[in-house]
Amino acid sequence: MSDTLFSANAPRPLAEILRPRRFSDIIGQEHLVGPEGALARMIAAKRLSSFILWGPPGVGKTTIARLMADEVGYNFIQLSAVSTGIADLRKALAEATRLRESASKPTVAFVDELHRFSRPVQDALLPAVEDGTIVLIGATTENPSFSLVSALLSRAKVYTLNRFAxxxxxxxxxxxxxxxxxxxxxxxxxxxxxxxxxxxxxxxxxxxxxxxxxxxxxxxxxxxxxxxxVQQRAPLYDKGQEEHFNLLSCFHKSLRGSDPDAALYWAARMIAGGEDPSVVFRRLCCAASEDVGMADPQALVQVMTAWQAFERVGLPEARLFLAQAINYVATAPKSNASYRAFDKASALAKSTGSIAPPKRILNAPTKLMKELGYHDGYQYDHDHPDAFAGQSFFPDELGGHDHPVLYEPNERGFERDVKKRLEFWNRRRKQAPEGKD
Missing domain, CATH: 1.10.8 (Helicase, Ruva Protein; domain 3)
Incomplete structure (x- = not known):
């Protein structure tokens, strides 16, 4: 074959042909390349410092790096973290050293997919960045805070590129x-x-x-x-990385904010991106308890029932159960009183240590335990009117009936009735003898 896939005579992709040739031709990133942008100011000063370009695919990261090096007259070396190992990196750094000594000008080392470099390879870049052998321009589609080592981040500013409008x-x-x-x-x-x-x-x-x-x-x-x-592009969604957590957060906040339309949209985005539906249902369960709670105890029942139906019926019909559960949680009255109550209970338990419980509410299965006062004075609630004796179950050291209030129901939904019931019981407790060990 005279021509191969890699032949120099093979036609260039249109994206390469139309790649901007001047810095002023860059579109969509005016916040960085406009007159007041940070990258434009570097070019005006004719001096580049190391930085990371973070943004989705196809928004001009490689083009910006190449044009900036051209504008200020730096040497340019391009590497791909996908195919570059530690040995290749050392060769590139040696070439940058040679260029600096022979041409007396700095070298830009552009590393595409920088997040794919292992920690040792990222660490190997540090000396060359520190001593000025290279000006590092990295490109990444993943959040640098999670994908790059802190030492490298401390030596390179991060600039965010926008998805094209x-x-x-x-x-x-x-x-x-x-x-x-x-x-x-x-x-x-x-x-x-x-x-x-x-x-x-x-x-x-x-x-x-x-x-x-x-x-x-x-x-x-x-x-x-x-x-x-043309085949429509699969949505940009990485089930194991930052976008996964971003969309889950948007979904949960929409549920909490009682916006069923937004919640349905974010759930659809996740499902279209290939997310496991069980991940969406797990977050629905959390919202049903954390954000709806006792304001509508049926919310959790509805979600679990929809989840079970989803697994038994399967897609495409099962999307109806997911939609119903989302709409129920999003439109249910909201209360985080149970969630807050357990946080307060955990803090109280941590601060009070191993206080012994009242002996009156402990069982006494042995003669010795009875002699020690276990179960003495316990009142069986069902022997009293309204099945309520009004006894205290808190340690006496925590105030008995005057213990700290942990669960404070709101005046929303079913919790309004719960609040009235608690107020009734609290009035009865004040009238009942507390009993001491």
């Missing part, structure tokens, strides 16, 4: 059309659908543009024809 992606399409010297054969609705398919990724969008032009379709494609032509 729809207006930015329409500008990308316009550049593609200028390159092809003709408009894409799309209706207005299909053009908007194409932008939605890209999900904020300009590189992916340009790949779609190439596919559409390659079909040489004789008429404008509508949204249905476009959908059959």
């Amino acid at each position: 729809a207006a930015d992606l329409h500008r990308v399409i316009a550049r593609a059309e200028a390159h092809f010297e003709r408009p894409l054969p799309l209706t207005d609705d299909a053009r908007d659908a194409l932008v939605a398919m890209a999900d904020g990724d300009a590189r992916y969008l340009l790949g779609l543009c190439e596919d559409i032009v390659a079909t040489d379709h004789p008429s404008d494609l509508d949204t249905i024809a476009l959908a059959t032509l």
